Amino acid sequence: MPGTDSDRPKATSISSAISKAAVALLSEYTGRGPTEARTYIKEDLIIVVLYDTLTSEERATVRSGGGDLVLSARQAFQKAMRPELIATVERFSGRSTSACMSHNHLDPDIVVESFVLAPRTNGAAVGRP
Numbered sequence: 001m002p003g004t005d006s007d008r009p010k011a012t013s014i015s016s017a018i019s020k021a022a023v024a025l026l027s028e029y030t031g032r033g034p035t036e037a038r039t040y041i042k043e044d045l046i047i048v049v050l051y052d053t054l055t056s057e058e059r060a061t062v063r064s065g066g067g068d069l070v071l072s073a074r075q076a077f078q079k080a081m082r083p084e085l086i087a088t089v090e091r092f093s094g095r096s097t098s099a100c101m102s103h104n105h106l107d108p109d110i111v112v113e114s115f116v117l118a119p120r121t122n123g124a125a126v127g128r129p
Helices: 011-030 056-063 067-093
Strands: 036-042 045-051 097-105 110-117
Touching: 011 036, 011 045, 011 067, 056 067, 067 097, 067 110
Parallel strands: none
Antiparallel strands: 036 045, 045 110, 097 110
16 A cells, blocks of 8 residues: 655655665565665656575575576565565555566576556656655
8 A cells, every 4th residue: 555645755765765675675585685776766667676685595506506496485585575565665656556576587696576556546756746
C-alpha cells in the first residue's frame, strides 16, 4: 500500500532510500549485503541494480560448477523477500506496484529487481507531490 506524503522522502532521496532498503533486505536474507546499489526511476518503472551480492560460499559453489544451485537458492530468497521489497517501493514511491521481477547474473555478480508501478490515479509523477 502506498505511503503517505509524510512517510516518503523528497524526490531527490527516493532512489537512495529504495537502494538502502534493498541492501538491508538482501543482507538480512543472505547474511551479506551487496557492495553497491543503484535505483533508477522512470515514469512507471523502478529498477534496482545490486552489485557484488554473492556470499563467499555461493562464490565457491559457482567456481565448482554449481551455478544453477546458487541461482535456485537466490530465486528462493527473492521470492521470500518480494513482499517486503514491494512494500518498500510502494512506501517510498507513493505508488502501488503492478509487477515485480527479479533476475540474477553470476559473472559479473549483479542482481536486478524491477518494479512496474500501477497507473497513476492523480497524474502525479513518482516523487512529486
